[in-house]
Amino acid sequence: MIIEIERLQLYYSAFHALKNVNLSIPENRVTAFIGPSGCGKSTLLRTLNRMNDTIPGVRIEGEVTIQGRNIYGSETEVEFLRKRVGMVFQQPNPFPKSIYDNVAYGPRLHGVTKKAELDGIVERSLRSASLWQEVKDVLKKSAWSLSGGQQQRLCIARALAVEPEILLMDESTSALDPISTTKIEELTRELREKYTIVMVTHNMHQAARISDRTVFFLNGEVVEASDTEALFRSPVDQRTEDYISGRFG
Amino acid sequence: MNLPETRPSADPATPRNAPATAGAPAPKPAGKAAKHRLEEWRGQAFVYLCVLLLVVIIFSIVVFIASRGLTPFVSQGVSVKEMLFGLEWAPEADHPMFGALPFLFGSFSTSLLAAIIAAPLGICAALFMTEMMPKLGKTILQPAIELLAGIPSVVYGFVGLSVIVPFLRHTFPGQGVGIMAGAIVLSVMILPTITTIATDALRSLPAGLKEGSYALGATRWQTIARIILPTTLPALLTGVVLGIARAFGEALAVQMVIGNAPHIPHSLFESATTLTSIITLSMGNTTTGSLHNNALWSLALILLLMTFLFVFIVRMLERRSKHA
Numbered sequence: 001m002i003i004e005i006e007r008l009q010l011y012y013s014a015f016h017a018l019k020n021v022n023l024s025i026p027e028n029r030v031t032a033f034i035g036p037s038g039c040g041k042s043t044l045l046r047t048l049n050r051m052n053d054t055i056p057g058v059r060i061e062g063e064v065t066i067q068g069r070n071i072y073g074s075e076t077e078v079e080f081l082r083k084r085v086g087m088v089f090q091q092p093n094p095f096p097k098s099i100y101d102n103v104a105y106g107p108r109l110h111g112v113t114k115k116a117e118l119d120g121i122v123e124r125s126l127r128s129a130s131l132w133q134e135v136k137d138v139l140k141k142s143a144w145s146l147s148g149g150q151q152q153r154l155c156i157a158r159a160l161a162v163e164p165e166i167l168l169m170d171e172s173t174s175a176l177d178p179i180s181t182t183k184i185e186e187l188t189r190e191l192r193e194k195y196t197i198v199m200v201t202h203n204m205h206q207a208a209r210i211s212d213r214t215v216f217f218l219n220g221e222v223v224e225a226s227d228t229e230a231l232f233r234s235p236v237d238q239r240t241e242d243y244i245s246g247r248f249g
Numbered sequence: 250m251n252l253p254e255t256r257p258s259a260d261p262a263t264p265r266n267a268p269a270t271a272g273a274p275a276p277k278p279a280g281k282a283a284k285h286r287l288e289e290w291r292g293q294a295f296v297y298l299c300v301l302l303l304v305v306i307i308f309s310i311v312v313f314i315a316s317r318g319l320t321p322f323v324s325q326g327v328s329v330k331e332m333l334f335g336l337e338w339a340p341e342a343d344h345p346m347f348g349a350l351p352f353l354f355g356s357f358s359t360s361l362l363a364a365i366i367a368a369p370l371g372i373c374a375a376l377f378m379t380e381m382m383p384k385l386g387k388t389i390l391q392p393a394i395e396l397l398a399g400i401p402s403v404v405y406g407f408v409g410l411s412v413i414v415p416f417l418r419h420t421f422p423g424q425g426v427g428i429m430a431g432a433i434v435l436s437v438m439i440l441p442t443i444t445t446i447a448t449d450a451l452r453s454l455p456a457g458l459k460e461g462s463y464a465l466g467a468t469r470w471q472t473i474a475r476i477i478l479p480t481t482l483p484a485l486l487t488g489v490v491l492g493i494a495r496a497f498g499e500a501l502a503v504q505m506v507i508g509n510a511p512h513i514p515h516s517l518f519e520s521a522t523t524l525t526s527i528i529t530l531s532m533g534n535t536t537t538g539s540l541h542n543n544a545l546w547s548l549a550l551i552l553l554l555m556t557f558l559f560v561f562i563v564r565m566l567e568r569r570s571k572h573a
């Protein structure tokens with residue numbers, strides 16, 4: 001288990017958004033968070049790279065450990081944590097820079113300056129995100145000139161460029177067309193060989209297609225967490241069954 | 250101000266434009282539809298009329314300033330070269346001279362220096378209010394800066410004269426009055442313009458860009474320097490250019506602290522003057538139609554052209570920020 005979440009409580013000021021979450025996330029697997037909108041999937045995902053730190057009024061109790069280290073401990077450097085735990089957002093958010101500079105952004109932050117080294121990282125990351133063939137001749141072009149699907153793969157490449165161990169994806173296909181979605185789903189399956197992937201999706205079929213583990217949330221609580229096949233074939237909790245059979249949400 | 254040459258050309262324009270909109274009301278459809286259409290037509294006609302009036306006013310002002318300002322060059326024997334590059338301003342002498350370079354120099358140096366002082370202050374204040382302490386910024390800093398915008402120029406001039414000028418006189422060699430004093434006063438006056446525009450630009454930055462940077466392990470300062478500032482640069486520059494434009498056109502406050510000696514100073518702490526100062530100081534002592542009076546209009550024309558230039562630069566910057 002690469003990530004262990006124990007007795008996690010999260011409050012947005014007075015609002016209790018995550019209620020006593022206990023969860024283990026296995027290494028080199030795709031774990032999917034499903035559940036109706038507003039149930040706290042994104043909130044939990046963002047506790048894993050401490051992106052909630054920037055929101056005023058957030059209070060967190062409990063423990064999140066990654067490879068045995070409490071990421072909310074005083075010795076954790078949040079910048080270093082985020083280098084190890086990459087994130088891809090719902091809306092593609094490439095920087096208004098060239099394709100090359102987007103991918104090189106992270107490595108440069110962390111001190112890589114040699115051109116040859118950066119070139120290597122950029123090519124490798126774009127290949128891992130299956131984007132290299134499409135952009136190798138236009139690396140100097142603005143990232144904003146790419147299509148939405150390409151932009152999202154660029155954001156994946158950008159995240160991979162800092163060599164994370166874990167990749168968080170928050171509904172990363174929901175703003176994309178079906179063909180781009182399929183591409184990113186295939187990519188996710190490939191990436192699992194080298195990375196631990198935690199993804200949020202509001203699309204149960206997507207979770208069933210590409211995840212190894214599925215976690216079902218409701219109102220800030222984990223209702224059920226198990227192997228994807230088992231969860232969809234024979235859910236234990238009545239609420240899970242209601243949700244996956246489409247009775248609500 | 251009388252507008253002899255533009256009035257006649259403006260009036261016929263009104264009836265010529267009116268029939269185009271007058272075709273709108275339909276005669277037949279009874280009841281509500283007809284009433285709506287009439288209201289629609291009335292509203293449109295009113296808006297068109299207001300716009301037309303506005304255009305006529307702007308056009309008249311430009312034509313008026315241009316016609317007066319060009320007279321010295323066209324029919325009174327002053328050369329453009331003399332005005333732009335001449336160093337001697339002696340309009341009432343036996344051999345009158347109209348070198349406005351010292352005024353141009355004064356206007357440009359005070360405005361640019363003011364921008365150099367105010368831009369970092371304003372942009373840092375905006376960063377503080379948007380990125381660092383939004384709460385404190387909104388409740389204290391923003392109202393304080395907006396207050397600056399409401400203080401009348403004469404008060405700025407007065408404070409400058411009684412605080413800044415003596416301070417400069419005691420600290421640096423020179424009389425205290427001069428370009429530095431003018432620039433300091435102007436920098437405070439243009440601070441609200443720069444800060445407000447910078448704050449708007451920073452607030453309208455898509456949140457996703459910042460999150461994307463933080464998610465890669467960037468610190469706040471790295472995010473500011475590598476994403477926020479480069480992305481908003483055209484908008485930040487727009488604020489600075491508008492600030493310069495405001496400084497360029499300010500008359501009273503500068504005039505009170507700059508000393509008003511009509512030559513190019515040897516240091517920032519020596520008496521100098523600006524286009525606006527010389528116009529306000531001399532205007533009352535000339536008679537309409539005299540060469541001196543028309544030469545002042547030439548200075549006004551230069552100010553107007555500079556304003557056009559600033560507006561043009563702002564437009565270019567806006568276009569660039571849309572393409573980014």
Ligand SMILES: Nc1ncnc2c1ncn2[C@@H]1O[C@H](COP(=O)(O)OP(=O)(O)O)[C@@H](O)[C@H]1O
Nearest residue numbers: 012015017036037038039040041042043044055
């Ligand atoms: N920044 C915030 N401030 C206050 N409440 C928030 C904030 N973000 C999310 N919430 C609330 O927390 C709950 C969970 O949100 P979220 O994790 O985004 O849900 P999900 O991703 O499952 O749709 C929702 O009720 C939402 O309104």
Ligand SMILES: [Mg+2]
Nearest residue numbers: 041042043200
């Ligand atoms: Mg969400």
